[in-house]
Amino acid sequence: MVTMRDVAQRAGVSIATVSFVLNDTKPVTPATRAKIERAMTELGFRRNMVARALASRRTRIIAMAYPALDHRFGFSAAEFFTSAADAARKQDYHLVLWPVGNDGAELTELVGQSLVDGVVLMEVQLDDARVGILQSIGTPFALIGRTTTPDGLPHVDIDFETTVENAVEELYGLGHRQIVLVAGDLSHPSFRNYGPYVRTEAAYRRVAAEYGVQIVILESSDTTRSGQEVAARVMAEHPGTTAVLVVNEYAALGVVSGLKKLGHDVPREISVLALLMSPETARLADPELTIMRTPGPELGQLGTEALIRQLEGAEPLPPQLVPASYQPGGTTARPRSG
Amino acid sequence: MVTMRDVAQRAGVSIATVSFVLNDTKPVTPATRAKIERAMTELGFRRNMVARALASRRTRIIAMAYPALDHRFGFSAAEFFTSAADAARKQDYHLVLWPVGNDGAELTELVGQSLVDGVVLMEVQLDDARVGILQSIGTPFALIGRTTTPDGLPHVDIDFETTVENAVEELYGLGHRQIVLVAGDLSHPSFRNYGPYVRTEAAYRRVAAEYGVQIVILESSDTTRSGQEVAARVMAEHPGTTAVLVVNEYAALGVVSGLKKLGHDVPREISVLALLMSPETARLADPELTIMRTPGPELGQLGTEALIRQLEGAEPLPPQLVPASYQPGGTTARPRSG
DNA sequence: CTGAAAGCGCTTACAG
DNA sequence: CTGAAAGCGCTTACAG
Known part of the structure; x- marks a missing residue:
C-alpha cells in the first residue's frame, strides 16, 4: 500500500x-x-479512508436506517435509497443501509460503534422512539417523514396536504363529485401511527369538505388482493361513486383489476387515481395508472443533503415538504354523466 | 467517548x-x-470500529456492487440486498451498497479507499470487466452470477438448467406439448452478455429437445407492455401453444394480462409459468402467477457468506447453484385438450 | 508556506 | 495469563 x-x-x-x-x-x-x-x-x-476517519474523527459514512416494518422493501424504498446513495457519493460520503427495528435498540448498538457520522431515518413514525434516542446520544440525523411535532428537527417529507388537494382538484375538474378514498389500513396496529396514512386521510377529509364532496373512506392494506376486495365494496356500498383515490400502491393495482373483473370500465365508468406511487408500479396496471408520483428520488436526496449539511456545519436546510406530482395515465377520465 | x-x-x-x-x-x-x-x-x-479497523487492517465492511444497468432496482434486487445485509450483520460485518458502472472504473476508485474488506458483485456479466479488476487489485470478492468461465472464482448463481428442467417437467406433466419460451431480449446490446437470459434460453433449447417439444422462442424486454405484445404474437404466430414460460418478471405480468385482454382464458386455455420471479410480484397478477421463485434470499446470503469465509481465511465455500423453486399459483392447469 | 510531532483508539508481536 | 510498546495511516494544532 x-x-x-x-x-x-x-x-x-x-x-x-x-x-x-x-x-x-x-x-x-x-x-x-x-x-x-x-x-x-x-x-x-x-x-486510506480509515486512517483519515480515525484522525479526523469523521468517517464520511452515513447510515440510512430502514425499519423492517410489515412493509416490503419495493420500488419506492429502492428509489429513496438509491437517490440517497447518489447524493452521498456526490458529496464524497458513503451510505450504508441499516435494516433495524423500530424500537431503536439495534440503532443504538450500531451508532455506538462510531462507524457513521450521522443517520437518515426512513419511515419515521408519528411517535418514533428512534428520534429521542439519536437526540440523547447526540448523533446528527435527518428524517424522511416526520413525527407529530417535527419542529426543530431536520426533516423532509411528502406534502400530503398539497398532494391530496391536487388530486381532488384534478378529479373535480374532470367533473367528478363522488370521490371515495381508499385509505391505508389505519386500523392495523402497526399503522395506527403511520404518518402517510394518517395525513392523507386527514387531508382528504378536509379537502373533500371544502369541495362539498361527500366523505367516504374505506381501508385497504397494501396488497392487490385487498385492493380488489375494496373495489367490490366501493361499488356495492357506494354505487354512485365515479372516482377512487387510493393511498397504497399495490392496493391501487388491485382496485383497477378488481373493478375490471366486476365488469366496470376503467376509466369510462369509474376513474382511479393513485395518490403515492412510482412510475414503475403504474406501468403494471392496464390501463397504466394515473398517479400522483411519490417524490422518492427528491426526498432521498434532500434528506441526505440535510444531514450532510449538518455534518459540515453549513447553513441548515429548512424542512421541506414535497408534493407528489400528477402524472397522467389511462385510469382517469370525465365521468360518464359528467 | x-x-x-x-x-x-x-x-x-x-x-x-x-x-x-x-x-x-x-x-x-x-x-x-x-x-x-x-x-x-x-x-x-x-x-470504536474505525480504530479497530485501522489497527487490524480489516474494516469488517463489505460492499455489494450493483451495476446500474437498464435494469431497475426492484423487488428482486431488494431481496438480494436485504438478505446479504442480514447475513453480513450476523457475522458482525456491515454491508454498503455501491451502485457502480459496469466498466469497473468507479469500482476501482472505491476499492482504492481501503474502506471495505471485500466485494460482492451482483449482476455479473458473462464477460465482466469488474472481475479482472478485482483480481488484479487483489481485493477478495464473491460473485452472484457468473462469468463464462467461473471455475476457480467464488460464486453462487441460479441453477438455470435445473430451473428450466423442472419448469418444463411441470408443464409436460400437466399434459402440455407446445411450450413456448418468452426469453429476455438478447438482441438488445446491453443483454447480449446477460447470463440469466443466455442460460435460460440455452437450457430451454436443450430440455425442449429432450422432451420432444417444439422449440419456439420469442423475445421480450422486462416490461408489462412488452409482455402484452409478445402474448399477442404467441397466439397469432403459434396458435397451437398451450403453455408459455416467461423469463422476465414484468414481462410475465404482461403476458398474463395480454392473454386475458385478447379473450384467452388463463389457465384453462393457456398456462403461464414465470421462470424467475419473486412472490411479491406473482401476487400482482390475476390470477396469481405460478412461478419458479427466484432464490434471491438464498443467493444474497450465500454470496455474502462465501466472501466472509475468504476474509476469515476459512475453508472456502464451493460454488453453489441454486434452482428457483416451484411455487404453485393460478396460471397453470392441464391443457384443454390434454 | 512548510515541517516536526502528537495523537486518533485500537491490535498485536514480543517479552516475561 | 498479563503488560509495555510499537504501529496502523492519517489530521491538526503549534511553531517557525
Whole structure:
C-alpha cells in the first residue's frame, strides 16, 4: 500500500504538506503542489479512508436506517435509497443501509460503534422512539417523514396536504363529485401511527369538505388482493361513486383489476387515481395508472443533503415538504354523466 | 467517548488485556475477565470500529456492487440486498451498497479507499470487466452470477438448467406439448452478455429437445407492455401453444394480462409459468402467477457468506447453484385438450 | 508556506 | 495469563 509517507518522501516534502494539498486545507505553493500531485499519480496513491476517519474523527459514512416494518422493501424504498446513495457519493460520503427495528435498540448498538457520522431515518413514525434516542446520544440525523411535532428537527417529507388537494382538484375538474378514498389500513396496529396514512386521510377529509364532496373512506392494506376486495365494496356500498383515490400502491393495482373483473370500465365508468406511487408500479396496471408520483428520488436526496449539511456545519436546510406530482395515465377520465 | 484506556484503568489492567477479552483472542483469567466486563458495562463502553479497523487492517465492511444497468432496482434486487445485509450483520460485518458502472472504473476508485474488506458483485456479466479488476487489485470478492468461465472464482448463481428442467417437467406433466419460451431480449446490446437470459434460453433449447417439444422462442424486454405484445404474437404466430414460460418478471405480468385482454382464458386455455420471479410480484397478477421463485434470499446470503469465509481465511465455500423453486399459483392447469 | 510531532483508539508481536 | 510498546495511516494544532 502506498501511503502519504511514500508520497511525501518522493516529493521531498513532509506528510503534513501532502495532507494539505489532499484536503485543500491550507495554502500551498503551486510548485510544491505540482511536485506532490506528480508523486501521487506516479505512485498511484489512494488515501486510506480509515486512517483519515480515525484522525479526523469523521468517517464520511452515513447510515440510512430502514425499519423492517410489515412493509416490503419495493420500488419506492429502492428509489429513496438509491437517490440517497447518489447524493452521498456526490458529496464524497458513503451510505450504508441499516435494516433495524423500530424500537431503536439495534440503532443504538450500531451508532455506538462510531462507524457513521450521522443517520437518515426512513419511515419515521408519528411517535418514533428512534428520534429521542439519536437526540440523547447526540448523533446528527435527518428524517424522511416526520413525527407529530417535527419542529426543530431536520426533516423532509411528502406534502400530503398539497398532494391530496391536487388530486381532488384534478378529479373535480374532470367533473367528478363522488370521490371515495381508499385509505391505508389505519386500523392495523402497526399503522395506527403511520404518518402517510394518517395525513392523507386527514387531508382528504378536509379537502373533500371544502369541495362539498361527500366523505367516504374505506381501508385497504397494501396488497392487490385487498385492493380488489375494496373495489367490490366501493361499488356495492357506494354505487354512485365515479372516482377512487387510493393511498397504497399495490392496493391501487388491485382496485383497477378488481373493478375490471366486476365488469366496470376503467376509466369510462369509474376513474382511479393513485395518490403515492412510482412510475414503475403504474406501468403494471392496464390501463397504466394515473398517479400522483411519490417524490422518492427528491426526498432521498434532500434528506441526505440535510444531514450532510449538518455534518459540515453549513447553513441548515429548512424542512421541506414535497408534493407528489400528477402524472397522467389511462385510469382517469370525465365521468360518464359528467 | 469511553475508550479502552478508560476501561483498562477502571479494571486495573492493561488495554491489551481489555482487547483480549473483547476479541476473545487470548486466554484470560475468569476473574480478570469479570473485572473488565464490569468496567465495560459500568462505563458504557463501545469499541470504536474505525480504530479497530485501522489497527487490524480489516474494516469488517463489505460492499455489494450493483451495476446500474437498464435494469431497475426492484423487488428482486431488494431481496438480494436485504438478505446479504442480514447475513453480513450476523457475522458482525456491515454491508454498503455501491451502485457502480459496469466498466469497473468507479469500482476501482472505491476499492482504492481501503474502506471495505471485500466485494460482492451482483449482476455479473458473462464477460465482466469488474472481475479482472478485482483480481488484479487483489481485493477478495464473491460473485452472484457468473462469468463464462467461473471455475476457480467464488460464486453462487441460479441453477438455470435445473430451473428450466423442472419448469418444463411441470408443464409436460400437466399434459402440455407446445411450450413456448418468452426469453429476455438478447438482441438488445446491453443483454447480449446477460447470463440469466443466455442460460435460460440455452437450457430451454436443450430440455425442449429432450422432451420432444417444439422449440419456439420469442423475445421480450422486462416490461408489462412488452409482455402484452409478445402474448399477442404467441397466439397469432403459434396458435397451437398451450403453455408459455416467461423469463422476465414484468414481462410475465404482461403476458398474463395480454392473454386475458385478447379473450384467452388463463389457465384453462393457456398456462403461464414465470421462470424467475419473486412472490411479491406473482401476487400482482390475476390470477396469481405460478412461478419458479427466484432464490434471491438464498443467493444474497450465500454470496455474502462465501466472501466472509475468504476474509476469515476459512475453508472456502464451493460454488453453489441454486434452482428457483416451484411455487404453485393460478396460471397453470392441464391443457384443454390434454 | 512548510515541517516536526502528537495523537486518533485500537491490535498485536514480543517479552516475561 | 498479563503488560509495555510499537504501529496502523492519517489530521491538526503549534511553531517557525
